[in-house]
Amino acid sequence: MMRDKLSTAMKDAMKAKEARRLSTVRLIQTAIKDRDIANRGAGKDPVSDDDILQILQKMIKQREESAKIYTEGGRAELADQELAEIEIIRDFLPEQLSDEKMREIIAGIIEETGAQGLRDMGKCIGLLKDRYAGQMDFAKASGMVKDMLK
Numbered sequence: 001m002m003r004d005k006l007s008t009a010m011k012d013a014m015k016a017k018e019a020r021r022l023s024t025v026r027l028i029q030t031a032i033k034d035r036d037i038a039n040r041g042a043g044k045d046p047v048s049d050d051d052i053l054q055i056l057q058k059m060i061k062q063r064e065e066s067a068k069i070y071t072e073g074g075r076a077e078l079a080d081q082e083l084a085e086i087e088i089i090r091d092f093l094p095e096q097l098s099d100e101k102m103r104e105i106i107a108g109i110i111e112e113t114g115a116q117g118l119r120d121m122g123k124c125i126g127l128l129k130d131r132y133a134g135q136m137d138f139a140k141a142s143g144m145v146k147d148m149l150k
Contacts, residue, residue: 002052003032005092020081024088031055053134056093060086097136099144105132106144118149 006029013022032055036046063082070079109124124145
């Protein structure tokens with residue numbers, strides 16, 4: 001399903017002559033293809049939609065770091081390019097959960113798993129990743145889980 005959405009987005013960007021969107025969608029498809037090839041070499045199936053969501057989140061994180069470095073280095077035009085790509089990539093992600101909703105979900109996961117302390121943190125994060133891939137920032141969620149388990 002995500003692959004179809006990306007393919008359609010690429011065709012639409014070509015028709016509309018949106019160069020930035022086209023190049024960003026191509027970068028996404030290349031990252032997916034690279035992961036497919038790596039999986040094939042390891043004897044695994046092609047990437048799933050959940051894997052694609054993780055790839056997109058990783059791409060956003062990389063671009064955020066690059067934009068920060070470019071801004072600190074006085075290269076505003078390159079930082080703007082990275083930020084524009086982030087916005088395009090975000091179009092393919094499901095709507096992100098609010099901090100309040102994340103706390104609510106995390107509290108439910110902690111209760112469900114019976115987590116008692118920080119040693120149970122991995123179990124909670126694993127469930128969150130299974131159920132909410134692409135819907136939350138897991139770095140932020142990890143901090144919230146840690147605070148709640150103290």
